[in-house]
Structures are given as structure tokens and as C-alpha cells.
Amino acid sequence: MSASPETPRLVVFASGRGSNFLSLIEAVRSGRLPVRIAALFSDRPGCAAVAAARELGIPAVALRPRDFADRAGFDRALFAELAAFEPDLLVLAGFLRILDPAVLEPWTGRIVNIHPSLLPLYPGLDTHRRAIEAGDARHGASVHFVGAELDAGPVIAQASIAIAADDTPETLAARLLPEEHRLLPAVVDLIARGRITLDGAAVRLDGRPLAHPLQLHEAGLTLA
Ligand code: GRF
Numbered sequence: 001m002s003a004s005p006e007t008p009r010l011v012v013f014a015s016g017r018g019s020n021f022l023s024l025i026e027a028v029r030s031g032r033l034p035v036r037i038a039a040l041f042s043d044r045p046g047c048a049a050v051a052a053a054r055e056l057g058i059p060a061v062a063l064r065p066r067d068f069a070d071r072a073g074f075d076r077a078l079f080a081e082l083a084a085f086e087p088d089l090l091v092l093a094g095f096l097r098i099l100d101p102a103v104l105e106p107w108t109g110r111i112v113n114i115h116p117s118l119l120p121l122y123p124g125l126d127t128h129r130r131a132i133e134a135g136d137a138r139h140g141a142s143v144h145f146v147g148a149e150l151d152a153g154p155v156i157a158q159a160s161i162a163i164a165a166d167d168t169p170e171t172l173a174a175r176l177l178p179e180e181h182r183l184l185p186a187v188v189d190l191i192a193r194g195r196i197t198l199d200g201a202a203v204r205l206d207g208r209p210l211a212h213p214l215q216l217h218e219a220g221l222t223l224a
Contacts, residue, residue: 011091012091020180023182038087039053040053043097091112108145117141119158145203186216
């Protein structure tokens with residue numbers, strides 16, 4: 001991964017399998033995403049995402065929450081490690097912790113999260129089961145700027161799929177995942193190019209406020 005000094009630098013946060021992290025790496029490798037992935041940060045040193053980063057020669061910083069007196073102490077320690085990597089953008093991709101607003105505040109407009117639901121529906125866990133049980137016709141994933149609340153903050157873009165009559169949470173999650181893997185690099189690309197910005201509570205595309213989240217289609221992201 002070669003990059004010029006002005007290439008935007010990303011730090012990705014993940015706690016588990018890391019398939020969204022790998023989707024970003026693949027997008028960079030194939031030339032679709034003009035960023036440098038500077039490091040992978042995690043709260044689970046033994047997780048697959050950390051192993052994948054190390055295998056790829058990407059620096060991984062993984063701290064254990066239980067080594068800290070409290071939640072805020074862990075968050076402060078983890079975020080203190082960021083300076084060494086000089087990131088322009090932080091991407092939460094399956095990072096399973098709620099972060100302290102105090103560490104998030106300096107990153108306002110420069111930190112995004114991918115969440116497996118059509119926000120504002122179903123913040124939190126178990127989103128696939130909740131969408132099926134509610135009888136929803138569609139389910140999806142959202143990439144949003146991170147705010148102080150859980151899975152809240154202005155939504156930038158969504159990918160959606162139809163829920164089939166015989167879907168289980170597992171089949172639905174499995175069908176949604178490839179959409180997540182297209183959605184996240186596409187959104188990060190727009191941010192890296194300076195086309196998507198946050199202005200207060202408004203997401204702007206090329207300077208204009210977005211009335212609705214962008215939608216992922218075959219050809220890529222489009223206005224609603
Ligand atoms: C994804 O479904 C993502 O939307 C959610 O957590 C899951 C992480 O999967 N936030 P992976 O670790 O990227 O494979």
C-alpha cells in the first residue's frame with residue numbers, strides 16, 4: 001500500500017471478525033479507495049480483526065478494558081494511542097463498545113460507524129431479529145457520523161435489502177453483510193475526497209445538505 005503524504009489516513013476500530021475492516025483494505029488494494037489504513041484499533045487483542053491486521057503488516061493497537069480502572073480510563077488510553085498514527089478519519093467497523101463522549105468530541109465530523117439497521121430503526125444489538133419480528137419489509141445497514149449516543153448521529157448512507165418470508169436473523173445477516181462491504185468503502189471514499197462533510201447536525205454532499213441518506217444501488221451511492 002503506497003500512499004503520498006497527503007493521502008487521508010484512516011484508523012479502523014473493530015472488536016471481532018473484522019470483515020468490514022477487510023473490505024476497506026480490499027478497496028484500497030484494488031485502487032477504489034484513495035486512503036491509507038494507518039492502524040487497526042481494538043478492545044479485544046485476540047480477535048480475528050487484530051490477527052488479520054498483523055498478518056497484513058498493518059499496525060494493531062489492542063488494549064484490554066479489564067486492565068483499566070473504568071470505562072472512561074480505557075477510552076482515554078485507547079484514544080491517546082491515536083496521535084502516533086496521525087489519522088484524518090476514524091472508522092468504527094464492528095467496534096462493540098460505547099465510547100465516552102469526552103474522547104469522541106474532538107473527532108466530531110471525523111468519525112463514522114457502520115450499524116446493521118436502517119437507522120433510526122433498531123439502534124443497539126440484535127438488529128436482524130428485531131427487524132424480522134417487527135414484520136418489516138426491508139432491512140439494511142447505515143453508515144453515520146458518530147455522536148454521543150449509541151448508534152445515533154447523522155446518517156450518511158444506507159444499503160437495504162428485502163426481508164424474505166423465511167428469513168432467520170442468520171440468513172438476513174448473511175445477505176446484508178456483502179452490502180455492508182460495498183457501503184462502507186463507498187462512504188469512506190466520499191469523506192476522503194472531502195465530498196461528504198458534517199455541518200452541525202447536517203450531512204452535506206458537495207456543500208449541499210442531504211435531505212435523506214444516500215442509497216446504495218448496483219452502480220454505487222445515489223441520492224435517495
Ligand atoms: C457488522 O454487521 C457491522 O455492521 C456491525 O458489526 C458487524 C461487524 O462485522 N457494527 P465485522 O467484524 O466487520 O465482520
